[in-house]
Amino acid sequence: MFHRCRIVGIAALVAAVGGPAAAQQTPAKAAPTAADWAAVARLPDFTGVWEQTFGGGGRRGGGPPAGPALTPEAAAKRKALQAAAPEDNQTANCLPPGMPGIMGQPYPMEFLLTPGQVTIVIEAYTQVRHIYTDGRPLPADPDLTFHGTSIGRWEGDTLVAESIGFSPLTEIERNVPHTDQMRITERFRLTDPETMSIQTTVSDPGVLTAPYTSTRTLKRHRTWTIAEYVCQENNRNFVDQNGKAGINLGSPGGKAK
């Protein structure tokens, strides 16, 4: 009787705090076993520090990359945003760019492979992405975040990551805001032992007439470590609410306020 009361009580408590939603946010994880770690060791070796190659990648010779194909409404919006002449975006104020821009920074990133998860430690703005490879589905109604919510699966030697749920503060590219329909698919694979290709496809029927695919090439740097990047340490750049960019030269020779 006492036992039954307690179960009823727990059930009531779970219902009160929204049990199913909470369970969806934090699925219970079993402790990884030696077999789980052995399985990680059989995956392609993504470990270590990688940096995008600029100037020598697929863009060379082909001219500037074709931009995303915008719906007429999105094209008009971009034109209006450009006409409003914002001189900079919020990264000048140290807001991180979020996805997909955070993957294109001139700073390295480190890949960590552990059972059920791929973690990307991004030096720029000290950011971290978590790609869950434990078989969980994407959440139905995720909170909106700078990197979205990501799950991944291995298709042979390719890690395929799917991400949804992005903050409205991120952009597909400059002056192209996304809608809540944006979905990003990334295909990570080694094209040789020290070279990684990341093919990124952004789909957003609210803004794009077709999915937008671009490819980055990264080189592994075996001697590098990820350095600290605290943007607020001494940031003198800013863009104000009117879109005017500037430099704070107060306290010259001191630290930025």
Place this chain on the structure above:
Amino acid sequence: MKIRLSVSLVLAALPLLAAPLGAHHSFAPFAMDAERTVTGTVIQFDWTNPHTWIWLEVPNDKGGVDKWGVEGMSPNYLARRGWSKTTLKVGEKVSIVVHPMKDGSNAGTFIRATTADGKPLAQTGQPTEP
């Protein structure tokens, strides 16, 4: 026609050139088509994110000195290209070519520099470490 073609090629190349440098902020406050050489004595070198800042005392024509600030790439970026926090030392003389501020403030963004002993300093290029 030929000139227009060249200009469009240059414009097409600009985003590619600017991409690595423009990650944190635009260059809107700087006169990117102007260059100015600032020669002075280092009073402070901020080895900080998101940008390094070189602070100089520069003699002016009134017999005094002006304080100049020069924004450079981040320590993270520079450390992989041969720089360290001691590359510039307080009291050292240095000559820096900058894109100056549009508003005439005593500041600019680093293009290239030469130390007192004639050593050139660059902030861009491929990483020097494998």
